[in-house]
Each structure stands twice: as C-alpha cells, then as structure tokens.
Amino acid sequence: MSAVAKRDLRVSLREQRASIAEALSLIWRAASVDVTVLLLLTFVAAAAPIATAWLTKLVIDRLTTPGGAVAELALGLAVTGLGAAVLPAMLRHLRAHIGRAANLAATERLFVAVGRQVGLRAFEDSAFHDRLRLAQGATGRIAELVDGIGNGLGGVLSLVGFVASLLILSPVMTTVVLLAALPALVAELYLARRRASTEWNIEKYYRREFFYIQLLTGVAAATEIRLFGIGAFLRARMIGERLSADAAIRRMDLRELRTQAGLTVLSAGVAGVGLWWAIAAARRGELSIGDVSMFLAAVGGVQSALGTLRSSITGWQARLLAFAHYIAVVTAEPDLPHTEQGHAPTLRQGIELRDVWFRYSDDHPWVLRGVNLTIPHGCAVALVGLNGAGKSTLVKLLCRMYDPTRGQILWDETDLRDIPPAMLRERISAVFQDHMNYDMTARDNIGLGDLSARHDQGRMEEAAARAGLHDTLAALPRGYDTPLTRIFVIGDDKDDPATGVVLSGGQWQRLALARAFVRNDRDLMILDEPSSGLDPEAEHEIHTRMREYREDRTSLLISHRLSAVRDADYIAVLDDGRITEHGSHDVLLAAGGSYARLFRLQAAGYQEAL
Numbered sequence: 158m159s160a161v162a163k164r165d166l167r168v169s170l171r172e173q174r175a176s177i178a179e180a181l182s183l184i185w186r187a188a189s190v191d192v193t194v195l196l197l198l199t200f201v202a203a204a205a206p207i208a209t210a211w212l213t214k215l216v217i218d219r220l221t222t223p224g225g226a227v228a229e230l231a232l233g234l235a236v237t238g239l240g241a242a243v244l245p246a247m248l249r250h251l252r253a254h255i256g257r258a259a260n261l262a263a264t265e266r267l268f269v270a271v272g273r274q275v276g277l278r279a280f281e282d283s284a285f286h287d288r289l290r291l292a293q294g295a296t297g298r299i300a301e302l303v304d305g306i307g308n309g310l311g312g313v314l315s316l317v318g319f320v321a322s323l324l325i326l327s328p329v330m331t332t333v334v335l336l337a338a339l340p341a342l343v344a345e346l347y348l349a350r351r352r353a354s355t356e357w358n359i360e361k362y363y364r365r366e367f368f369y370i371q372l373l374t375g376v377a378a379a380t381e382i383r384l385f386g387i388g389a390f391l392r393a394r395m396i397g398e399r400l401s402a403d404a405a406i407r408r409m410d411l412r413e414l415r416t417q418a419g420l421t422v423l424s425a426g427v428a429g430v431g432l433w434w435a436i437a438a439a440r441r442g443e444l445s446i447g448d449v450s451m452f453l454a455a456v457g458g459v460q461s462a463l464g465t466l467r468s469s470i471t472g473w474q475a476r477l478l479a480f481a482h483y484i485a486v487v488t489a490e491p492d493l494p495h496t497e498q499g500h501a502p503t504l505r506q507g508i509e510l511r512d513v514w515f516r517y518s519d520d521h522p523w524v525l526r527g528v529n530l531t532i533p534h535g536c537a538v539a540l541v542g543l544n545g546a547g548k549s550t551l552v553k554l555l556c557r558m559y560d561p562t563r564g565q566i567l568w569d570e571t572d573l574r575d576i577p578p579a580m581l582r583e584r585i586s587a588v589f590q591d592h593m594n595y596d597m598t599a600r601d602n603i604g605l606g607d608l609s610a611r612h613d614q615g616r617m618e619e620a621a622a623r624a625g626l627h628d629t630l631a632a633l634p635r636g637y638d639t640p641l642t643r644i645f646v647i648g649d650d651k652d653d654p655a656t657g658v659v660l661s662g663g664q665w666q667r668l669a670l671a672r673a674f675v676r677n678d679r680d681l682m683i684l685d686e687p688s689s690g691l692d693p694e695a696e697h698e699i700h701t702r703m704r705e706y707r708e709d710r711t712s713l714l715i716s717h718r719l720s721a722v723r724d725a726d727y728i729a730v731l732d733d734g735r736i737t738e739h740g741s742h743d744v745l746l747a748a749g750g751s752y753a754r755l756f757r758l759q760a761a762g763y764q765e766a767l
C-alpha cells in the first residue's frame with residue numbers, strides 16, 4: 158500500500174519534525190522578505206507591554222516621591238501605547254499576506270503531487286481521498302500556522318521579558334506562576350492530538366456529505382431526483398452524515414471545555430495568591446506601590462503570554478498533524494512504479510498482450526484471465542463481449558492506468574512498464590466509454606485532445622467535421638468559442654451569460670470523437686463504444702468516417718453493435734476475462750460460436766422490425 162493510503166493517524170516525532178521543517182521552509186520560500194519584517198515587528202510588539210509596565214512602575218514611584226520628574230516617562234508611555242495600538246493591525250496584515258502566499262505555493266505543490274499519481278489506483282482509494290481533503294484543509298490553514306508562529310514568538314518574547322521582571326520582584330512567585338502553567342500545557346497538547354484524531358475520523362462523513370450535496374445541487378442528477386421524488390431521501394442522508402460529524406465534534410468540544418474551565422480556575426487561583434502576597438509585602442514596606450503595579454502587570458503578562466504560547470503550541474500541533482497529511486500526499490510514491498527516462502518508440506510491429514491477468518485488488522475477482530491478444534501495426538482490431546467481460550479494463554491497461562497483475566503488454570518489443578507513461582499516452586488517442594463533457598467552450602472541449610491545436614482553426618474544424626459536428630458548432634452564437642455550459646461562464650463572457658449552450662447526448666459524444674480525432678498523428682486509436690449515443694443515421698455516417706480514418710492505422714474498437722465491427726481486420730470475443738473466439742467476421746460467423754449467435758440475434762432484431 159502506498160504511503161498516501163496509510164489509514165494510520167499516528168504521527169511519529171520524526172514525522173512531526175518533518176512537518177515543522179516542511180511548513181517553515183514552505184512559508185519562508187513563499188514570502189521571505191515579509192517573514193523577516195514580521196519577525197522584526199513581532200519583537201517590537203512583544204517588547205511594548207513590558208516597556209509599558211516598567212514605565213508605569215517608574216511613573217507611580219516618581220509620583221509618590223516629592224519632586225520626581227515624569228515628563229519623559231510620560232512621553233515614553235505615549236510611544237509604547239502608540240506602538241501597542243498600531244502594531245497588532247500591521248502584524249495581522251502581514252500574517253494574512255504571508256499566509257496567502259504560502260497557501261498558494263502549497264496548493265500548487267499539492268496538485269503537482271496529485272498529478273504524479275500516474276494511474277487510477279489512488280483515485281479509487283477512500284483513504285487517499287480522506288487524506289487529500291485533509292491536506293487541502295491544511296493548505297487552506299497555513300495562514301493559521303503563520304499566525305501561530307507570530308503569536309508564539311510574541312508569546313515567548315513577552316514571557317521572557319515578564320519572567321525577568323517578575324524574578325526581580327519575587328523568585329518564589331515566578332516559580333509558582335510558571336509551574337501552574339505546566340498542567341495546562343500538557344492538557345492542551347493532549348487535546349490537540351485528540352482533535353486531530355477526531356478530524357481524521359470524521360473526514361469520511363464530510364466526504365459523503367459532499368457527495369450528497371453535489372447530487373442535490375448538480376444538474377447531472379436533477380432530472381432523476383425530481384422524477385423519482387428522492388430529493389428528501391437524499392437530503393436526509395446528507396443531514397445524517399453532517400449529524401454524525403457534528404456529534405463527534407461536540408464530544409470533542411465538551412472535553413475541551415471541561416479541561417479549559419479547570420485551567421482557568423487554576424490561573425485565577427495563582428493570580429489571587431500573587432495579589433494577596435504583593436499587598437501583604439507592600440504593607441510590610443517590602444514593595445513600593447510602583448512595585449505592586451509592576452508585579453500585577455508581570456503576573457498578568459506571564460499568564461497571558463503563557464496562555465498565548467499554549468494556544469499557539471497546541472494550535473501549531475493540531476495544524477502540524479493536519480500538515481502531516483499534506484506531506485504524505487506530496488511525498489507519496491506514485492501508484493505505479495515507472496520510469497521518466499526513455500521514450501515510446503514509433504509503433505512498427507504492434508501491441509501484444511501476453512498472458513495478461515488482472516484484478517483491481519487482491520480482494521476483487523479476476524477480470525482478465527490470461528488474455529493473449531495482438532493488435533498488429535496498421536490493423537483495425539475489434540473487441541466484443543457481454544457487459545462486464547473486461548473490455549474497458551483491457552483499454553485502461555493499454556493506456557497504463559493500471560499494470561497487469563500477471564503477464565505483460567508489449568509495445569513492439571518494449572514492456573509498457575519500461576516506457577514513461579506520459580510518452581506512451583502521447584502516442585495514443587482515445588474515446589472512452591465514460592468520456593468527459595467539459596463545462597468549457599467548444600474550442601476547449603476539442604483542443605484538450607491536443608493543446609497545440611486550440612488556436613489552429615483549421616485543425617479544429619477538420620476534427621469537428623470528421624466527427625460530423627462542424628456545422629453544429631459553427632452555428633452556435635459564438636461559434637467554436639461558445640461555452641458549452643449554462644452552469645458558469647468562462648473567459649470574457651462574464652457579462653453575457655446567455656451565450657452558454659447545452660449540447661445533446663449524441664452531440665457530446667461527437668465532441669469526444671472530435672477530441673480524439675484532433676490527436677490525429679498518434680500510433681494507436683482506441684474507440685470504446687464511440688457511437689452508443691448516436692442516432693442510426695449518425696452512427697452509420699460516423700462509422701463510415703471512422704473506417705476511412707482507421708485505414709492503415711492501428712486501432713482498437715469496442716462496440717456492442719456488431720454491425721459496426723464486422724469489417725475490422727480482426728475481431729476478438731472476450732468472455733469472462735478470456736479471449737474465447739477470434740478471427741475475421743466471416744471466419745467467426747462460419748465458426749458458429751457466440752459471436753455468430755449474437756450477430757444473428759442483432760440482425761434478426763432488425764429483420765423482425767421490417
């Protein structure tokens with residue numbers, strides 16, 4: 158199992174240290190100048206209250222001494238007061254800015270890492286999705302990490318200043334105040350871990366809630382939800398997921414509330430004892446009134462600095478535990494071992510599946526069981542078989558979305574595993590059974606097949622014409638630049654949302670074909686049910702065009718319409734993961750096997766209708 162799929166929340170000390178180092182270096186790389194300014198201002202901001210406390214003590218002492226001059230002290234107080242008033246806002250602004258810069262850098266890195274998962278396995282793994290959402294959450298909360306650093310540093314500086322001041326007045330009280338903070342620190346660290354663990358455990362509820370939200374708000378399921386009247390049912394499930402998450406959070410909040418209430422009582426007790434001691438000492442003449450004021454300011458300052466420090470450390474710990482998910486994603490091994498060296502040679506002989514066995518995981522049944530199949534260079538091979546026979550799975554293996562569990566696939570003489578996946582895919586064009594309909598312009602929908610063609614109107618039109626869609630696209634309000642969506646408007650059309658149009662199912666299918674055709678110089682064309690949504694006339698027209706297109710090219714065609722595959726050079730029948738029949742259409746018909754039976758069944762259906 159890849160590191161990214163690890164379901165274990167335990168984060169070792171080493172991982173925590175790695176989290177800290179990674180977070181700090183990320184923040185530094187994103188905004189080094191701002192971080193330097195932030196550190197300087199934090200130092201000044203932390204010194205301001207200590208200076209205020211000392212200046213106040215001196216003012217009081219001089220006021221109680223006949224003839225004491227206080228003018229310059231008052232000026233000093235005005236300056237520190239001004240600093241204390243202005244600096245927090247400046248610090249907030251700087252931290253927010255640094256947080257945004259670091260967030261952007263982290264988000265980019267995260268998505269680069271997601272792209273490094275070259276196959277599909279990670280995307281079918283629920284632990285990967287949980288971790289990914291937590292990682293996204295962690296990048297969104299980098300600003301809080303920056304806040305934590307700023308606050309924590311400020312806390313340390315004012316703690317040092319106030320502890321030094323308090324030590325001058327009473328070493329015993331200093332020890333008591335510091336010791337009283339210890340249980341609070343331990344308790345909060347424990348709570349931070351519990352919170353991180355709760356967040357991990359409830360992630361599954363949020364992910365399911367998000368799924369129901371998308372169902373309830375998206376256009377894809379809207380028709381069925383209304384017709385079947387299942388809106389309330391799905392809504393109840395969505396609310397159920399949220400309630401489960403809320404219940405876990407509430408238990409956590411209550412635990413924190415109890416602990417924090419106890420800690421507040423402890424702090425108040427220590428402050429009360431300190432006050433009692435200071436007043437008694439002043440009565441005995443051991444402390445001046447200025448000393449008492451300084452003492453009170455120092456006790457308050459130490460407690461508040463410790464509180465800030467505690468919450469910064471625990472906040473940091475919680476954020477770092479979440480950040481560990483980010484690190485797990487960005488450092489995860491790719492789901493398929495692969496090389497970045499080498500290239501995919503131009504196909505000369507063909508592609509051969511040699512005793513290929515495949516199952517989606519050890520817990521799943523075998524989908525392919527010893528498949529031997531050759532797609533010779535320049536030939537059109539068709540693959541047919543019943544639902545669930547394994548045809549689309551075989552296509553995914555050819556594109557190296559997965560590796561065979563056993564056996565090998567050879568591109569000429571080279572094992573697919575020895576070819577960099579991106580280079581292999583550069584040589585393939587495909588229409589997938591579950592092709593995408595992108596909520597973008599028509600130009601984008603075709604151009605995503607080959608980005609270099611996006612601004613080459615000639616290539617766009619040629620691909621669309623081959624898919625029988627050029628006239629439709631040319632007649633759209635903005636031609637090829639018309640957004641094929643009414644969900645949102647892309648590009649410059651923000652003020653003119655009326656230009657978005659919605660295509661029909663068959664038109665989308667033609668668009669997917671055009672996207673495949675625009676990659677016209679590839680070595681292998683895969684067509685997995687490319688015409689299932691087309692009307693009979695369109696299907697006939699498209700198949701004629703595809704036949705022309707396939708001429709002398711290497712192609713693999715999958716279709717349940719056997720009339721569409723009859724003139725392939727070679728037809729293979731896949732049944733329960735095995736090739737059970739193969740040969741030309743005439744050979745297979747003459748053999749009288751399952752291909753012949755299915756072909757005659759389909760033909761009879763049409764005959765009966767006549």
Ligand SMILES: Nc1ncnc2c1ncn2[C@@H]1O[C@H](COP(=O)(O)OP(=O)(O)OP(=O)(O)O)[C@@H](O)[C@H]1O
Pocket residue numbers: 281517521524542543544545546547548549550551590
């Ligand atoms: N991602 C997956 N994880 C687990 N099992 C899968 C996955 N995709 C497909 N399967 C299973 O693999 C088997 C073959 O599916 P596949 O989609 O390859 O069949 P097919 O021949 O293309 O079927 P159809 O004609 O219905 O498109 C099915 O039993 C299916 O449930």
